[in-house]
Amino acid sequence: MTMTNPAPSASETTTRTGYSVCTICDIGCQLRTTAENGVVTKVEQHDNPLLAKNICYKGTAAPQIHNHPERLRVPLKRVGERGADQWEEISYEQAITEIGERLQAVIDAHGPEAFAVSTSGWNTQTTHGLDRRFMNLVGSPNWTSGVSLCAGNTAAVSRLTYGWYTLPDFDNTNCFVLLGHNPRKHSWTPIFNQLEAARARGATSIVVDPRVSEQAEKATIHLQIKAGTDAALLLGWVKVILDEKLYDAKFVEQWCVGFEELKARADEYPLERVAEICGVEAGLIAQAARLYAEADGASIPWTPITDMQIDSTSSIRLQCILRAITGNLDVVGGERFHGLNPGYRTEAELQLHDEISPEQRAKQVGYHTHPAYTYRTAEILRPHMKRVWGHEWIDMVMGCHMANPSELFRAMADGDPYPVKAFFTLGNNSLMSYPNQHQILRAMLNQDLIVAHEIFMTPTAMLADYVMPGDVFTERSHLADSWAWTDRLTLNEAVAHAPEQASSSFRFWTDLAHEMGFGERFPWQSLEEVIDYRLEPSGVTFEEFAAEKYMDVPTPKYRKYRKTGFATPSGKVELSCSILGDLGFDPLPYHRPAPAPSDEFPYRVFSGVREDPFFQTGQRNIGVLRRRVPSPHFFVHPDDAVRDGLVEGEWAKLETAHGEVRMKVSIQDSMRPGHLRVPHGWWYPETRGEVDLAGAFVSSDAVLTVDTDDVLDFEQGIPHFKGYPGRISPCDAPEGMSAITLGTD
Amino acid sequence: MAQRSEFGHRVLELKTSIMGRLAPKILSRRTTGIDGVAKKMAMKGSSPEPDAALIAELAHPDDVPEIVTSRTPDSAEVGDHE
Numbered sequence: 001m002t003m004t005n006p007a008p009s010a011s012e013t014t015t016r017t018g019y020s021v022c023t024i025c026d027i028g029c030q031l032r033t034t035a036e037n038g039v040v041t042k043v044e045q046h047d048n049p050l051l052a053k054n055i056c057y058k059g060t061a062a063p064q065i066h067n068h069p070e071r072l073r074v075p076l077k078r079v080g081e082r083g084a085d086q087w088e089e090i091s092y093e094q095a096i097t098e099i100g101e102r103l104q105a106v107i108d109a110h111g112p113e114a115f116a117v118s119t120s121g122w123n124t125q126t127t128h129g130l131d132r133r134f135m136n137l138v139g140s141p142n143w144t145s146g147v148s149l150c151a152g153n154t155a156a157v158s159r160l161t162y163g164w165y166t167l168p169d170f171d172n173t174n175c176f177v178l179l180g181h182n183p184r185k186h187s188w189t190p191i192f193n194q195l196e197a198a199r200a201r202g203a204t205s206i207v208v209d210p211r212v213s214e215q216a217e218k219a220t221i222h223l224q225i226k227a228g229t230d231a232a233l234l235l236g237w238v239k240v241i242l243d244e245k246l247y248d249a250k251f252v253e254q255w256c257v258g259f260e261e262l263k264a265r266a267d268e269y270p271l272e273r274v275a276e277i278c279g280v281e282a283g284l285i286a287q288a289a290r291l292y293a294e295a296d297g298a299s300i301p302w303t304p305i306t307d308m309q310i311d312s313t314s315s316i317r318l319q320c321i322l323r324a325i326t327g328n329l330d331v332v333g334g335e336r337f338h339g340l341n342p343g344y345r346t347e348a349e350l351q352l353h354d355e356i357s358p359e360q361r362a363k364q365v366g367y368h369t370h371p372a373y374t375y376r377t378a379e380i381l382r383p384h385m386k387r388v389w390g391h392e393w394i395d396m397v398m399g400c401h402m403a404n405p406s407e408l409f410r411a412m413a414d415g416d417p418y419p420v421k422a423f424f425t426l427g428n429n430s431l432m433s434y435p436n437q438h439q440i441l442r443a444m445l446n447q448d449l450i451v452a453h454e455i456f457m458t459p460t461a462m463l464a465d466y467v468m469p470g471d472v473f474t475e476r477s478h479l480a481d482s483w484a485w486t487d488r489l490t491l492n493e494a495v496a497h498a499p500e501q502a503s504s505s506f507r508f509w510t511d512l513a514h515e516m517g518f519g520e521r522f523p524w525q526s527l528e529e530v531i532d533y534r535l536e537p538s539g540v541t542f543e544e545f546a547a548e549k550y551m552d553v554p555t556p557k558y559r560k561y562r563k564t565g566f567a568t569p570s571g572k573v574e575l576s577c578s579i580l581g582d583l584g585f586d587p588l589p590y591h592r593p594a595p596a597p598s599d600e601f602p603y604r605v606f607s608g609v610r611e612d613p614f615f616q617t618g619q620r621n622i623g624v625l626r627r628r629v630p631s632p633h634f635f636v637h638p639d640d641a642v643r644d645g646l647v648e649g650e651w652a653k654l655e656t657a658h659g660e661v662r663m664k665v666s667i668q669d670s671m672r673p674g675h676l677r678v679p680h681g682w683w684y685p686e687t688r689g690e691v692d693l694a695g696a697f698v699s700s701d702a703v704l705t706v707d708t709d710d711v712l713d714f715e716q717g718i719p720h721f722k723g724y725p726g727r728i729s730p731c732d733a734p735e736g737m738s739a740i741t742l743g744t745d
Numbered sequence: 746m747a748q749r750s751e752f753g754h755r756v757l758e759l760k761t762s763i764m765g766r767l768a769p770k771i772l773s774r775r776t777t778g779i780d781g782v783a784k785k786m787a788m789k790g791s792s793p794e795p796d797a798a799l800i801a802e803l804a805h806p807d808d809v810p811e812i813v814t815s816r817t818p819d820s821a822e823v824g825d826h827e
Contacts (some may be wrong), residue, residue, distance in 0.1 A: 049788050052795075061805060070813050070817055171761075296748065331757075332760075332761055353819050424807075515772075547774070549773045549774055550774065620812070685812060688814040738812075740812065
């Protein structure tokens with residue numbers, strides 16, 4: 001077996017300080033990190049004042065996270081029943097050998113498509129596309145990720161409209177629109193800082209949110225809509241902009257197709273209708289549309305909110321359409337197509353998508369039913385991507401040729417449309433990261449082989465056959481490329497030692513490929529070697545890059561489409577989308593009503609909400625972070641609290657037709673009446689061994705939602721997390737909760 | 746946006762292009778020569794002093810025990826469940 005990237009010597013006695021890219025959340029702040037004798041001791045602001053504000057208190061907790069006494073340090077093999085959380089420690093070599101043998105047995109019995117992977121690149125970082133490379137070489141298309149519900153799907157849907165994914169030109173924008181997105185000082189910190197700087201320059205802002213969020217408090221206009229009605233609101237904006245001729249007629253004429261069809265669709269949404277759907281005054285909707293359209297450079301930054309709705313594809317496309325018709329595409333102050341960094345090979349190039357046969361690609365779950373971010377659309381876009389961006393396969397934000405997670409867990413649970421029997425989960429608490437947690441549990445209990453690659457034991461890892469300890473950002477070299485979201489490269493230097501038996505995701509996939517007999521397709525012996533390979537077009541090595549700089553940012557170029565056109569079948573911005581039309585979907589955006597509140601379930605619930613101390617389901621075991629938010633809270637309006645007998649700080653039970661969770665109550669004037677806000681990803685690591693799966697079913701928002709076809713977005717097949725019916729009532733505290741959760745410590 | 750002229754586009758693109766060409770100098774490790782001048786220009790107006798309020802927000806107390814399970818001996822939280 002080839003052992004790659006061995007741990008550095010533990011006998012080293014030095015102080016090392018280096019540049020880091022924090023991976024405790026998904027935003028990638030650049031920091032300075034110090035280690036003493038191989039142990040990380042301090043995280044500080046960057047020494048370049050332009051980057052120094054980009055740091056939050058999660059980042060400075062890296063020493064507590066990386067040196068946590070319960071960090072996984074040795075591979076574990078299950079010895080009890082699945083989920084019983086009983087293990088024996090084994091060597092890394094034994095684990096790789098056994099995993100290879102068992103994976104081969106699944107492939108031999110059920111075909112390569114029976115092997116699936118769910119991962120979070122934000123957490124693992126150093127895969128360099130080798131997971132897809134491994135899967136493509138064995139013949140499985142069933143890779144998925146949380147980015148299918150968050151950002152990756154935005155990238156894929158944006159490509160259907162204009163062949164790329166934009167990023168706001170924050171430095172020059174004069175107006176920005178936040179659709180429920182709420183960047184704060186300690187969440188999405190660099191975005192927060194850029195928004196603050198734009199406001200200081202005089203930029204206006206429009207915030208669309210059922211809650212008076214921190215960003216809404218500062219907004220020029222706040223539209224407090226009913227949760228989940230964003231698509232209707234944006235159709236109303238399109239109507240105003242077209243009726244009042246606030247669009248860029250020259251750009252539309254030269255570079256857009258489907259204008260008349262769009263106009264006809266917008267005419268179906270007069271402001272009175274939109275106001276009724278959204279619960280906001282028509283005049284205010286029109287005022288907001290004018291403010292956006294008339295700004296000399298305006299942007300609509302990415303938002304997770306419209307990624308998780310029953311008409312998500314339409315909501316995302318409407319944002320694309322607004323950018324286009326107002327002339328804000330790839331212009332100063334609008335939104336840029338960054339393109340690829342010409343000096344760095346893409347992950348998609350390393351992923352070898354031509355190695356998996358078209359027949360196997362077509363077996364990807366979701367390919368035939370909800371194809372928007374699967375191989376199916378990526379295949380259609382191949383020649384257009386090649387024409388404009390120089391590569392047929394480009395994986396933006398990891399999200400442009402994914403399997404559909406809901407269909408994947410259905411296949412794992414029920415064998416529909418075929419059995420999936422081996423599931424690898426890396427840096428991803430899969431059990432709690434997708435809708436319909438009960439089905440995911442059933443899916444995992446029906447597997448022949450589960451491998452988890454993690455830094456801590458999670459409820460998902462508790463269900464595995466093997467748990468492989470992962471590494472962290474202070475322990476490895478990396479050059480982060482933001483997965484084509486931008487064209488920048490940022491430097492991460494290893495300063496600390498990884499546990500001896502821990503592995504990067506790069507090392508895991510490389511060693512497994514060697515074990516399974518195709519190691520020659522994984523020729524890189526270390527992370528530095530694979531980075532050197534990716535850097536070859538630039539003519540420098542990783543070592544040379546690191547000696548010279550901590551960031552590479554190509555000179556921006558604007559309005560590139562004038563030379564290349566757009567990477568769509570028409571070569572133009574497709575207001576009416578030919579790919580969706582050809583696949584049998586409505587080529588125009590629409591509003592699709594979500595299941596409405598009823599007497600039985602009178603609230604609109606919106607879940608999937610991020611809290612400052614945590615990223616997704618992580619960090620509840622980090623003392624300095626957990627103490628900032630010791631327990632989860634429902635946000636509820638005071639009038640609703642009075643009516644339902646809810647008391648501040650007391651426990652309540654939220655029920656939907658599909659499940660129930662318990663949290664404490666937080667009564668907030670900022671809430672829109674009739675709405676409930678639910679934070680994402682709560683479990684209780686300290687209860688491991690005392691509460692089933694460490695409380696994974698006590699407060700997790702994934703318990704509340706289902707993913708049956710009637711509530712999935714048609715085109716992507718993603719669930720509705722923003723405004724589904726529920727009811728709330730007082731209850732006792734769940735059993736087995738710790739003192740910190742109960743507030744008695 | 747509809748009001749921006751072609752000339753207006755070109756002026757703004759020229760300005761950002763110039764800034765873009767300075768960026769590698771601003772983001773290099775060198776602090777002398779052209780790189781040093783570029784850094785001074787870019788940082789003009791920004792305070793060289795650390796932001797004390799932000800530093801205070803980023804700090805964590807030393808005496809907070811980690812949250813562990815009963816599987817880890819000598820834990821501050823062991824036996825803490827009700």
